[in-house]
Amino acid sequence: MRLALLGGTGDIGQGLALRWGYNTDRELLIGSRDPEKARNKAEEYTTELESRGVEADIKGFENAMAADRADVVICSVPAYHLVETIEAVADRLDDDTVLVTPAVGMKRDDGGLHYNRPGAGSVTALAADAAPDSVALVGAFHNLPAGRLADLDATFEWDTVIVGDDEDAKEIVATLAEDIDGLRALDGGGLGNAAEVEAVTPLLINLAMNNEGLHDLGVRFQ
Amino acid sequence: MRLALLGGTGDIGQGLALRWGYNTDRELLIGSRDPEKARNKAEEYTTELESRGVEADIKGFENAMAADRADVVICSVPAYHLVETIEAVADRLDDDTVLVTPAVGMKRDDGGLHYNRPGAGSVTALAADAAPDSVALVGAFHNLPAGRLADLDATFEWDTVIVGDDEDAKEIVATLAEDIDGLRALDGGGLGNAAEVEAVTPLLINLAMNNEGLHDLGVRFQ
Numbered sequence: 001m002r003l004a005l006l007g008g009t010g011d012i013g014q015g016l017a018l019r020w021g022y023n024t025d026r027e028l029l030i031g032s033r034d035p036e037k038a039r040n041k042a043e044e045y046t047t048e049l050e051s052r053g054v055e056a057d058i059k060g061f062e063n064a065m066a067a068d069r070a071d072v073v074i075c076s077v078p079a080y081h082l083v084e085t086i087e088a089v090a091d092r093l094d095d096d097t098v099l100v101t102p103a104v105g106m107k108r109d110d111g112g113l114h115y116n117r118p119g120a121g122s123v124t125a126l127a128a129d130a131a132p133d134s135v136a137l138v139g140a141f142h143n144l145p146a147g148r149l150a151d152l153d154a155t156f157e158w159d160t161v162i163v164g165d166d167e168d169a170k171e172i173v174a175t176l177a178e179d180i181d182g183l184r185a186l187d188g189g190g191l192g193n194a195a196e197v198e199a200v201t202p203l204l205i206n207l208a209m210n211n212e213g214l215h216d217l218g219v220r221f222q
Numbered sequence: 223m224r225l226a227l228l229g230g231t232g233d234i235g236q237g238l239a240l241r242w243g244y245n246t247d248r249e250l251l252i253g254s255r256d257p258e259k260a261r262n263k264a265e266e267y268t269t270e271l272e273s274r275g276v277e278a279d280i281k282g283f284e285n286a287m288a289a290d291r292a293d294v295v296i297c298s299v300p301a302y303h304l305v306e307t308i309e310a311v312a313d314r315l316d317d318d319t320v321l322v323t324p325a326v327g328m329k330r331d332d333g334g335l336h337y338n339r340p341g342a343g344s345v346t347a348l349a350a351d352a353a354p355d356s357v358a359l360v361g362a363f364h365n366l367p368a369g370r371l372a373d374l375d376a377t378f379e380w381d382t383v384i385v386g387d388d389e390d391a392k393e394i395v396a397t398l399a400e401d402i403d404g405l406r407a408l409d410g411g412g413l414g415n416a417a418e419v420e421a422v423t424p425l426l427i428n429l430a431m432n433n434e435g436l437h438d439l440g441v442r443f444q
Contacts, residue, residue, distance in 0.1 A: 111414040115421070157444065161429065187432040188425070192333040196425040199337070203410070203418040207383065207443050210409040220442045221429050222379065 003176070004070030006031040006063045006077060006085055009041040012102055013076030015149030016141065019180045021049045021056035022152055026179075028058045031066030038062065052152060068092035072100060072172060074141070079105040079116075079123045086130040095134040098169045101127040102141035104201040112209060113202035117195055124163060124194035136169035138162060139194045140177060140185075143201055145216035155181075158218030161188035161197045186221060225398070226292030228253040228285045228299060228307055231263040234324055235298030237371030238363065241402045243271045243278035244374055248401075250280045253288030260284065274374060290314035294322060294394060296363070301327040301338075301345045308352040317356040320391040323349040324363035326423040334431060335424035339417055346385060346416035358391035360384060361413065362399060365422045367438035377403075380440030383410035383419045408443060 003020065005013045008030035017028055030045070032038035038060030049056040067073045067089035077085045082103045093099065103123045105116040120126045124139035131137050140162045148154040160177050162185050164170045174185035188197050204217045225242065227235040230252035239250055252267070254260035260282030271278040289295045289311035299307045304325045315321065325345045327338040342348040346361035353359050362384045370376040382399050384407050386392045396407035410419050426439045 109414065111412040114415070115418055161425070186429050186436070189428050189432045190333040192331065193336070193425075193428050196337055196421050196428065199418050199421040200425065203383070203415075203422065204443065206411050206415050206418065207408050210411045214408070214443070217443045220444055221426065221436070221439045222442055 001072065002027045002029060002070045004029040004031050004066040004073045006066060006073060006075050006089065007081070008032065008076055009037055010076060011146035012141065012144065012149070013074070014041070014045070015144065015146045016074065016076060017045050017058065018048065018150050018152055021045055021058055022052065022054055023181055024179045025057070028056065029066040029070055030058060030060045031063040032060070033063055035060065035062040035065070038066070064089045064092050070097070072098045072176065074100040074102070075127065076102060079103040082123065082127055083130040086127060090132050093132060093135045097135050098172050099127070099131050099135050099137050100140050100173055101137065102144070103127070104142050104198040106202045112206040115199035115202050121192065122194035122198055124198065125191055128191055136164065136166035137191070138164035138166070138169050138173045139191065139197065140173045142198050143204060143219050145204065145218055148216040156218055157182050157220055159184045159186050159221050161186050163188040163191055163194045163197055165190050223294065224249045224251060224292045226251040226253050226288040226295045228288060228295060228297050228311065229303070230254065230298055231259055232298060233368035234363065234366065234371070235296070236267070237366065237368045238296065238298060239267050239280065240270065240372050240374055243267055243280055244274065244276055245403055246401045247279070250278065251288040251292055252280060252282045253285040254282070255285055257282065257284040257287070260288070286311045286314050292319070294320045294398065296322040296324070297349065298324060301325040304345065304349055305352040308349060312354050315354060315357045319357050320360060320394050321349070321353050321357050322360050322362055322395055324366070325349070326364050326420040328424045334428040337421035337424050343414065344416035344420055346420065347413055350413055358386065358388035359413070360386035360388070360391050360395045361416045361419065362395045364419050365426060365441050367426065367440055370438040378440055379404050379442055381406045381408050381443050383408050385410040385413055385416045385419055387412050
């Protein structure tokens with residue numbers, strides 16, 4: 001199974017790429033609007049994994065090319081780039097491609113970060129609206145702190161909540177999530193339940209801001 | 223320090239009363255609109271704690287009487303009774319009373335439960351608007367599952383996020399929270415950060431609905 005990480009040069013994309021490279025032998029396609037940047041990052045991840053004795057299969061491509069070749073496409077771009085990124089690759093997605101979004105919309109005020117709920121109901125729903133109808137859209141990986149995820153020396157016990165209306169696609173994404181050591185996939189229900197999942201992300205940042213000694217928080221439901 | 227639990231005959235109020243009765247020697251005032259019901263519940267809690275060898279100081283009163291006598295008043299009533307409950311006791315609150323709300327507004331659709339954000343920004347903010355200006359309002363205990371909280375055989379490792387604009391009042395509530403074995407208090411920042419805390423509650427219920435073997439979930443940030 002080939003995984004594409006569109007925007008895979010950025011924070012959450014880097015974390016997922018390194019973890020999947022470290023914990024699995026899956027073929028990883030790093031996507032970027034700039035193919036040169038994608039190739040450089042792919043090489044950087046490969047080198048880091050090699051330094052830990054792991055031989056990973058990571059290549060860099062322009063986003064559309066990465067999406068074209070992948071079975072699962074993770075749009076690891078900021079919320080404000082999500083729709084344009086999906087639209088730019090839409091005609092490269094097969095009917096059995098699984099499209100995944102971890103994006104969360106946030107706004108900041110003096111007190112902290114806040115969930116910026118879009119009119120569509122959630123950022124995940126926005127992505128579903130932008131994707132071709134034939135493609136299964138899954139929300140996942142919303143609440144993972146990029147820094148600790150990308151630090152292969154860091155261990156954790158986190159949950160990621162999977163939401164979507166296609167059960168088979170959710171199952172595929174849950175399996176990918178649990179390939180990462182320390183990550184448990186929980187079923188959050190349908191796409192209509194995405195807002196409450198996304199809203200955890202600003203809360204995690206507010207908690208890190210307000211509590212000494214807590215940084216880069218994830219969440220565990222227990 | 224005297225604690226009043228308005229609506230202390232209901233689910234979350236029962237859980238908090240039993241835990242504080244079990245873990246502390248604080249004086250607990252169970253409030254209800256019906257003083258007879260409050261007295262019966264206070265006796266029921268006392269009997270349950272006695273059966274575990276704990277002698278607790280729990281009495282029942284009509285809500286306003288309980289609020290009048292307490293240093294910390296926890297409004298453990300459903301969101302749709304919150305404002306009227308606060309208004310009914312407002313003239314009994316001293317300037318140094320700390321008022322606490324764990325209430326969360328939720329609505330249900332076919333897919334699950336959803337956070338029902340009020341125009342005020344959060345249910346905690348609604349409570350702050352209803353309370354006298356001189357009284358410190360703190361949001362806490364939003365994300366605790368009542369069933370496991372009230373089951374003294376159950377153990378847990380949960381967080382409760384404390385939000386409010388009065389740091390001294392928050393500190394008092396954080397101490398009360400950490401009096402309960404297994405409960406950690408985290409600082410969520412000001413009242414303006416309450417919505418993201420409240421929104422975790424419907425998520426916890428959706429996760430319990432969609433994942434076999436998970437019931438009565440709390441949350442841990444780590």
